[in-house]
Amino acid sequence: MRLITKTTLWYLLLALMVFGVGGWMTYTQVKKEVKRETDYSLRSNMRMLINAIKEGSPIEALRNSKVEIRAIEAPTKPLEPRGYFSDTLALHPSPKIDALEPFRKLTAVRQINGQHYWISIIDVFIESDDMVQGVWRIMTRLFLLLSLVLLLFSFLISRQLLLPFRQILSAISRFDLRKQETLALPTTNTREFRELNQFVQSMTEKARNDYQLLKEFSENASHEIQTPIAVAQGKLELLQSQPNLQPEQLQLLQEAQSSLNKLSRLGQSLTLLTKIENQEFVEEKAIDFSALLQSNLSIFKELITLKGLRLKEHIDPQVRLPINRNMADLLITNLLKNAIQHNIENGWIRVKFEAQQLEISNSGIAPGLPTEQLFERFRKSQQSSASLGLGLAIVSKICERQNIKLRYLYENQVHMLKLNWN
Amino acid sequence: MKILIVEDEAALAANMQEYLGKGEMICEWAADFRLAEDKLINFVYDIVVLDLLLPHGSGLDLLRLLKKSQPETGILIISAKNALDDRLLGLELGADDYLTKPFHLAELNARLKAIWRRRKLQGHTRLIFEEIQLDTETHEVQVKTQLLTLTLKEYELLLFFISNKNRVLSRQTIAEHLWGDNVDFLDSFDFVYQHIKNLRKKINAAEGQDYIKTIYGMGYKFSKT
Numbered sequence: 208m209r210l211i212t213k214t215t216l217w218y219l220l221l222a223l224m225v226f227g228v229g230g231w232m233t234y235t236q237v238k239k240e241v242k243r244e245t246d247y248s249l250r251s252n253m254r255m256l257i258n259a260i261k262e263g264s265p266i267e268a269l270r271n272s273k274v275e276i277r278a279i280e281a282p283t284k285p286l287e288p289r290g291y292f293s294d295t296l297a298l299h300p301s302p303k304i305d306a307l308e309p310f311r312k313l314t315a316v317r318q319i320n321g322q323h324y325w326i327s328i329i330d331v332f333i334e335s336d337d338m339v340q341g342v343w344r345i346m347t348r349l350f351l352l353l354s355l356v357l358l359l360f361s362f363l364i365s366r367q368l369l370l371p372f373r374q375i376l377s378a379i380s381r382f383d384l385r386k387q388e389t390l391a392l393p394t395t396n397t398r399e400f401r402e403l404n405q406f407v408q409s410m411t412e413k414a415r416n417d418y419q420l421l422k423e424f425s426e427n428a429s430h431e432i433q434t435p436i437a438v439a440q441g442k443l444e445l446l447q448s449q450p451n452l453q454p455e456q457l458q459l460l461q462e463a464q465s466s467l468n469k470l471s472r473l474g475q476s477l478t479l480l481t482k483i484e485n486q487e488f489v490e491e492k493a494i495d496f497s498a499l500l501q502s503n504l505s506i507f508k509e510l511i512t513l514k515g516l517r518l519k520e521h522i523d524p525q526v527r528l529p530i531n532r533n534m535a536d537l538l539i540t541n542l543l544k545n546a547i548q549h550n551i552e553n554g555w556i557r558v559k560f561e562a563q564q565l566e567i568s569n570s571g572i573a574p575g576l577p578t579e580q581l582f583e584r585f586r587k588s589q590q591s592s593a594s595l596g597l598g599l600a601i602v603s604k605i606c607e608r609q610n611i612k613l614r615y616l617y618e619n620q621v622h623m624l625k626l627n628w629n
Numbered sequence: 630m631k632i633l634i635v636e637d638e639a640a641l642a643a644n645m646q647e648y649l650g651k652g653e654m655i656c657e658w659a660a661d662f663r664l665a666e667d668k669l670i671n672f673v674y675d676i677v678v679l680d681l682l683l684p685h686g687s688g689l690d691l692l693r694l695l696k697k698s699q700p701e702t703g704i705l706i707i708s709a710k711n712a713l714d715d716r717l718l719g720l721e722l723g724a725d726d727y728l729t730k731p732f733h734l735a736e737l738n739a740r741l742k743a744i745w746r747r748r749k750l751q752g753h754t755r756l757i758f759e760e761i762q763l764d765t766e767t768h769e770v771q772v773k774t775q776l777l778t779l780t781l782k783e784y785e786l787l788l789f790f791i792s793n794k795n796r797v798l799s800r801q802t803i804a805e806h807l808w809g810d811n812v813d814f815l816d817s818f819d820f821v822y823q824h825i826k827n828l829r830k831k832i833n834a835a836e837g838q839d840y841i842k843t844i845y846g847m848g849y850k851f852s853k854t
Binding site: 460 | 647731782
């Protein structure tokens, strides 16, 4: 639910309560007024009657359905000078309506020209349910009018009022950590939005700085690790050139070198994964993926042959795909290396690229764990010593970044990696 | 051949100096930007081995300086593996070649000699080792008077051996020289053995001597004795 809808609904609920209380107040006020007016008119009628009697009109002529006059003996009680009011129920003055109605009644005893008269006047009192009905009708109409105006207002004004907010939102959604351009935030005189602007500005600035630091750290770390490795490798190389080394000593040297080599590759691969995660390879252009595949394959062909593997290939020519060039290179080499490395003796490799789908299959022994786990870092189906267990992690990370659907299928000693661009 | 090594890591520079010094190279070392600048202004070198990350300045600035003051000097950049942009910029600015850390000293040696041949020995591209003659321009190899037909990899292997003659080369060093990063994942270096076997066969067929000595547990050495 939109914020403006919510506030409007709350306002309406509040208005409903105010209108309820207001209705009750109006009702009591009107009732009081009506009573006063009725009493006033009863009094003036009384005065007119008294005057008429004074002037000698016969009391029979003055009587009617609302007025009753009787000549009486002098009362024992002292006279109430203004008379007294009472509420009563009586038949409706119109004979057609056979219903009891509330009446207001003024009764007085007066001495006029030496004779005491008992005078009583009644007047129809407006029924309270009529009044309630009237107040209710007015209140509901007012409430409806208010609702209508409020809704209209909220939809029209919110568009204008919340414009800066929407602009800030879209600026945030366009924000790119890797780009150095500042956010285009709208200028506004609304305090809340100004505060939001400042907050967004400082947050993005901080995020960018942190990202930059992290990036620098990973680059520096890689560099700093490679240097001591290079030193150690160099020392071993110098050592191996020494004369009179025994075969056992050379064997030890060789093993130390290959471990160092592995350490170095490990550092490089992890840095690479970080770089892909940090989305440092973002530039995307449609490249001739078929040609790239062919050229990478030609580099590996010799190694495939030397390893005694057969290669079957079917590549659709000139298929262009939107992918970062470095990423595509990494993707293909890691897939091919994987297929060569985890193969069997006299095995085979098949590369099929057709209809925006790349399938790289190879013969190999059954994986010791569920295939999707092979995409995790340092997961190896067999402890092949040269494998770092990072190749497929890199492949999977690239596919994730480039929106390529990646699947690992295994059946009957055939491993297949399926990449789908659709 | 006179070489200046510009490298802030003393141990690394010492490795290079010691390894290259055993050959026919004279190596000097500058540990930071200022020392390197000083040396480059005062002396002339055949090749400068340049680390791009230096204290007190950027290797790229030295590269620019060098291109202006000594354009005939060869430049080999060494950089961290991931500093791809710097490396490309270096090549654009006129560096001859680059190596990424960590590298094999034998590889450095071979690259330096290749730069030397390209820059200094114009029209004199014949490498001679006993009865073997190798033309680095036409890629022709001759044993005594007979021309060998070698595959590209066999030619590269022979050139690498002659560039690093009398030095022990591990199978790994050779494999990485021939195939670059693409073999780093392979356990066995049987591939190297296959190429060496073929090369030996071809040289023997031309009645050349077998100079490729197998060093047990390690690799090979190309030497007369």
